[in-house]
Amino acid sequence: MLLLLLISSAFLLPWAGAGRIIGGKEVVPHSRPHMAFLKIKFVNQSGIHTSRCGGFLIRPDTMLSAAHCVAKRRIVNITVTLGAHNISVREQSQQRIPAARWVIHPKYSPVGYINDIVLLNLKTKAKINKNVKQIAFSGSNEGVTVGTKCRVAGWGRTAVEGRGSDVLMEVELKVQNDEPCKQLFHNYLRHSMMCVGDKNGKKTTYEGDSGGPFVCNQKAYGIVSRGVGTKPFPKVFTRISYFEPWIREQLRKFALQELPGSPSSD
Template sequence: MLLLLLISSAFLLPWAGAGRIIGGQEAEAHSRPYMAFLKIKASNKTSRCGGFLIRPDAVLSAAHCVDKEGIVNITVILGAHNIRVQEQSQQRIPAARWVIHPKYSPVGCINDIVLLKLKTKAKINEFVQLISIPMRNERVAAGTKCRVAGWGRTSWTGRGSDVMMEVQLKVQNDEPCKQLFRNYKRLSMMCVGDQNSEKSTYKGDSGGPLVCNQKAYGIVSRGYRGKLFPEVFTRVSYFEPWIDEQLRKFALQELPGSPSSE
């Protein structure tokens, strides 16, 4: 089974579209109430990504998830464990708009971050909750064990996983990623993974949070063709000022009389 997983990892990366957690396990139902499932409908196909709720009206994800032509709409599903059924815990909210970082580049997934504004505010309850993000340039030390969750395929040719999966990964120093990724930027990226190459995020887990000490320190961004280790995550703390600026703009747009208010 592991051999099959290793072979399947040799296909296209970074991870946008259907995918899976490799070497992980099913998450306890509703144990990660900040998780968001993004259903992205474009003119020619529908894809999926992860995300996480940082304010009742705002979700963070990876820019490469929404950097597509002809996007018709994005539906954000909160409070989900099994995304194939209409669980009573689920809240399905359209994204009113989304802001990709102005310096995002698909080459190397540089500045791979997007903020989505929900059309209506999520109802915070037992199944839907916010997660904190770190302050500017706040870091976790190499060796810290963190967790990532997501939905995706259970085999290379199978359909997407119905239930949320999760995996534990370790924060690495920058060297493994600097050696492998030509465009690795240590200030805005994190190097993460399992050195035994038995556990990994994969296509479709993009946009999900790397949670360390109950904060979302990273965003699933990219991997390397044919390798499960290491992986690159967007460093959330580096973008905290930009995130804060966009959240303030979202709030201003809701004021009566604002040009963008609905």
């Protein structure tokens, strides 16, 4: 794998966040059954375009991702692919389901990627099996200690000048204290963000991985959000525990059952 050479952007475009897996490795096929691949079709002045992000299933018909993947765009449609390893082929394990609606956090701001979280409600429920499963997420009182090694998977780019990966890749990154992110990111908010990365600069995420889960001990604690300039370290992930009450409020509105493996909403 190449070392990270992030694409600079004075305006921090959505993909200037945390997109591709650099310095990681291909996962055992279908060993991350909670992972979702988002194909987002949108319109701008030059026509119809597509972009890609990651996400993860938390209910049979609901998933989480990053708000910047869908915000400030005229969306034509979003297709969610579950049960995938190689997204370039139509594997028998895959389930492709349109998103019926999505709810961006009401206080999301593209300036600093504040409250960078979105819930997507699928048009039909996914069929839960060995290749497609839900993942629990951290409750409002749950945290993960500095130094903990966790994993991030995605289909983002594996080279600076190139396309996204066809197969699911994964990298191991450490939870950092807040100081590196406070120094680099003017809008860093420790209560709603996590500082993550590899201090050696050899492993990171980049274009195409945004929205994927930061998984520690089989539970999602963060969402891939952003980075800056040419720096591979550190990265900012959305801290899920801070948003747990909002997530549950939206789930109630979706009229869904309670999440298995997560704290009660009662």
